[in-house]
Each structure stands twice: as C-alpha cells, then as structure tokens.
Amino acid sequence: MFDDNRVCAVIAESSAADALAAARLALRRTRALELRLDYLASEDEFAALLRGIQPLAGQVTLIATCRRKEAGGRFEGSIARQIARLVLAAGSGCSWCDLEIETVERLNAATLRKTLGDVRLIISSHDFARTPSRLGELRRRLESAGGDLVKIAALTRNYREFVRLLQAAHRRSNVILAPMVEIGQPGRILALREGSPLAYATVTRAVAPGQLPLETLQSVYRIERHNRRTQL
Template sequence: MMGTSTLVCAPITAETVRKMVSDMGKAAALGADLVEIRLDYLKVFNSNEDLKTLIKESPSPTLFTYRPKWQGGQYDGDEKHRLDALRLAMELGADYIDVEFQVAHEFIDSIYGKKPDKFKVIVSSHNYQDTPSVEDLGDLVARMQATGADIVSITTTALDITDVARIFQITVHSQVPVIGLAMGERGLISRILCAKFGGYLTSGTLDSGIVSVPGEPAIKDILHVYNFRLIRPGTKLFGVIGKPISHSKSPLLYNEGFKSVGFDGVYLHLLVDDIANFLRTYSSTDFSGFSVGIPHKEAAVKCCDEVDPVAKSIGAVNCIVRRPTDGKLFGLNTDYFGSISAIEDGLRGSHDRDNTTGSPLAGRLFVVMGAGGAGKALAYGAKQKGARIVIANRKYDRARKLADEVGGDALSFAELENFHPEDGMVLANATSVGMQPNIDETPIPKHALRSYSLVFDAVYNPKMTRLLSEAAESSVTVVSGVEMLIGQAYEQFERFTGLPAPKELFRKVMENCL
C-alpha cells in the first residue's frame, strides 16, 4: 500500500549558523524530508562561508529562503544582496531556493542556462489577509507558473475552515507541482490533507511550542498523530468538529485505531465556526464521518438528512456518518450509548459482562444531576433501557422541564440530599462540578450517597473525582467519565469503519492521554 509522496519540510529559524546546523540534525532525526533554511533569521550572515557550511552540514536536502519584510520575513536590507545570496546558494549545491513572485521573473531570467540538473526554483506568494476565490487563485498559479517556476507555492490565511477547500481545488487541478497551505488554526487541515490532494510539501515545526507560521503543527504530530505517510488520494477523512478544538485527544485515539486495523482513514482537528456551512462545503463522500463537540451538537441535528430517534429526542447529535452510496448524512448520539453501556457494565459486574439478556437498568430508579445536554442524553438513554427517571438540577424549573419531556420526576439539588425512597438506585452526575481545576468540589454530600448501588460521573478529568472517591468509600460501585469516553468512541469507530473497535488499544491510548 503506497502512501503519500508529499514531502515534510522543517523550517529552520535559528539566529546563528551553529544553532541552524544543530536544528537540521534534529529535523532529520524527527523524520523531515528536507529543511527550509530561513537566512532572514540569521543575526550575522557571511554569505559565502555560511552557505557552504549549511549545505555541507545538512543531513537532508536543503531549501533556502531569504524572506524580505514585504513578504512577511525578517530581511530589511539591499535587494541585490538578497538575490545574490540565493543565486550563490544554488551554485554551492542547494536543492531548492524559494523566491517571491514579485521578483521571480527577473531572478529566473538571471539564472537561465546556469541551473544545475536537480535544482528547483519555488516561486512563492503569501496572503496574510484571506484566501481568494478559486478563480483568483487559479489565475495567480498561472501567472506564477509563467515566471518559469518549477514549483508554485501559495500560502493564504484561512478565516474559515471552508476557505481551505479552494486550496485543495487548486492543488488537485494544477498542471505544475503546487505547495498550497493555509495559515491559522482553521487552516490546519491544509497541512495534513495536502498528502491526499497532491500537494508538493507540507511544513511542520521542530517543537510543539515554536511556530514560524500561525497554525503550523509539529513534525512529530504530522507524522505520528496524523499518520501522514499513510495518507493517499483514496484515504477517507474524519474529524472532530468543535470550537475550541485543539485540546481534543480524539485524533490520537482514532488515528491509532485506524492504523491498528489497517483502515485507510485519517482523523483531524476541525475548528468549525458554522457547521452547516462546513458540511455543505466538504460534501464529497471522502469526507466520511465526524464527531461533533461543543457548541455544535444541537445545530448538527438540523444538518442531517436522517437522525436516530434517541438523538432526535435528546435534541443533540455527536456523531455524523456520510453514507457512501448517496452522500446522505446520518446523525446519532453516542454520548448516551457510551455512558449507559458503562453504567450497565458496572451494574452487571465485570464477571458478568457478556450476559446481555435485558438491561440491569430496567425498573431501577435513575437519578440524573444536571439538565443540560449531557443530562438529557443520560435521561433519554436510561429511559430507553426501562429505568424510572428523576432529574435534579440547581434551577428546579429546568429539572421540571426535562422531567416532563422524558416522563420522570424533578427535584432541586437541596431536596436530593435527603432523597432515599429505595435502595439500589443509580446516580449520574452530568454537571461539571468536580472537574479540573475545581477538584475539591462535589455536587452532593457524602452522606446522601448511601441509597445508591452505583454512582457515575461524566467528568473524566480527574478520573477519580471527589464524588467518586466518596462513593467508593461508602462501598458504592463507581464508574468514571473515562469509561463513557471510551464507550462512545468504540461506537463511533465502528460506525465510521464498519470494523470492530480495537478496545484494548483505545483503553491504553486513553489512559496515556489522561
């Protein structure tokens, strides 16, 4: 199975030649295919001597860039000196040089007939304002190609994730090799999916913290989180839609999972402002499935062609699958599936997990703390399994409203403290009380836990919340939010791939993440 031919480039932006040499070694060790040596970052630059050293000492092919301030670089000196240095780099054995579109004609004319065989000129254009229309981008590529460029490099700014679709269109249809990247967090997918759409190279930083361009991922993440080398034109695309989204560990989980079962897919962070616009823009069946995070779960319901009945009742979709046959979008809610199946496992006891005759929730009193999206999912999920539902919320009227919807009873938090109508009840916390950094808080005092046989907490950071610790001390079975997270991920993975989830691997990745 052939992977991508798209190269991974490491920008080298050190201020001394010595540090650049050391960074080039680091780039090679991380797996970069070439280094982009940014001469404009050097505090002192002696062209002849320094270029010889940099070319000789580089373990990888070299691309030299001497970016002027008028194209977003650091160099603010004489233009003739700048272009002379780039010509000299070519003569001394550089593999590529990057020259700005504005001066490309003149520069390429000046090296006519002197170009070494394998040497290539990249002609580049940077747009720090936005991403132009497909027509304007196509026109720009044609004009850049007309300078005699071997490779055309366009960097734009993604004001919305849908802007990147225009970059992909240009890359796929161009007759000349194209580097098409979009800056900013909304442009991250351009740096990974260029491997699918035939981009010449992508770039990544040496360290997670040091970024030469906004939204640029680290090389280790490009290669090891997103499995860049495995991406091909036929690779299916998945991702987690949210705002904010960079904190999500889902790409690590799903990409490890895809790799372990040999599934040809890649899963991305998708910073989305408007989910309807996103789904409309990326409508090809290659964009095969999405996990939906905050704040888009309610809006996602309206975007789907068909919605699972429980997700419809909850009024929230956290998983969208695009049918390969007709491209129709099917929405479901795996949040409730993950938590309810984890609670059922807890009630059955680990020795009895395979005995699935009927749900151990049937007929039980199931108390949900919190009447927001998570509370709603738990209430509908437990109701579906035959439980009797009680909703407790800080604001009683919200508890009443949800209780009426699911056909249950409502309590205020104050009443919950002395609520002991029967033994063997289940308590589920769907509030954020006890979450990092407020780990000393709990939604209910310890003495109130005595009538429950199981306590579940949707909070997963920390794994053992104060609520769960106090329940365990009271000899109550506890189920952590990590179980819910893993359970809903199993379900989504199987919906996305049609294959069984690699459960042990998921558990291991989750434990490491948390």
C-alpha cells in the same frame, strides 16, 4: 519530485549553531529541510551556516529561502543581496530555492535562471490576511514566472476559503499549498492528501499560522501515509 520526503522541516534560527542543531534534530525524521536564511542575525552567521550544511550536500534535500519583509519574511536588504545569498546557498548544497513572486517579477526570468544555475526554483505567493479571491489567476501568474514548482500560502478564515484553496491545486502536482488555518483537521495535512508535493513542519518555532511540529505530523497524524484515498 521529493521522493518520500514530503514533509519539509523549516529551520528558522538567528544563529548558525542553533540552525544546525535544529537541522540535526529534524534529520531524525525527514530528509527535506527549508533553510530560512532571512532569520540569520548577520552575514557571519549566514556564512557559518553554509559551511555547516556542506557535508549534507547530495544526501538531503535543502531548500534555501531568503524571504523579504514585504512577503512575510525578515530580509530587508537589496534584491541583489537576496539573490546573492541564494546563489551562495546553492553552491553550498541547496538543490532548491524559494523566491516570492513579487521579487521574481522585478527581475528578468532568463537572467534569474542563469544566475541561479542548476538549482530548481519554487515561486511562491503569501497572503497573511485572506485567501485571494482569484486563485486560478494567481496560480497561472505563478506558473508563468518560470519556476519548477509554485507555492500558494494563504490565510483561510473559514471552511469555504479552505476548500477554495484546495480546489486551486486539485490534481496539479506542481502546486505546493500552505493553508494558514488551525480549525478542524490541520490544513496542511489535507493539502498533502490532495496532492501538494510538500507539507511544511516546525522544528523549534512556527514561521506561519497552521504549521505543526514535525514530530506531531509524523507520529500523531502519520502524514506521509496520506493520499486521496485516505479516510479522514
């Protein structure tokens, strides 16, 4: 689905200039970028970023995310404005959008799909306090919302919770796992090994616990070589 680009660099900057500079740096190592539109300081910066990414259309996998504050992001505008940002990003070359389940469930699924057009959709859940107790139910809730992929990001406070999170997506190629953990082997490496389609990496700043720098994931851990046969 993402070809060989299983490491996605997260671009989270307040200005378009800084975001584009971070993107250029990341593109030396990966061809998949998540653009955190909720970090941009103004509508002018948002428009400038869209102009800047247009030359990348079709050459790079671009994921547009405009995360609402209640889901761990910075966007405080209306849902209509949030969706409008994603639509504009899709028109500027983003082939994927990531939308939190809380927002998706407040919208009509068919209308949302029609509004977003041909863009592919990741429906995500974020828990910065704990690992949800009923992960199977959560996964099915996300899957039933009509996206192309689902993402579960959760704080794993101990090894048992971490294993439960991995098991929730065992042998399911449609589930991106983002364990927020910093104990032992970096959790996102193990999630990729278990089949998660993507692992998210930082370029200039981490937007969630457990994210490692792109260079570290590739140069030190050689993350793109990991699969279920990899010995740890």
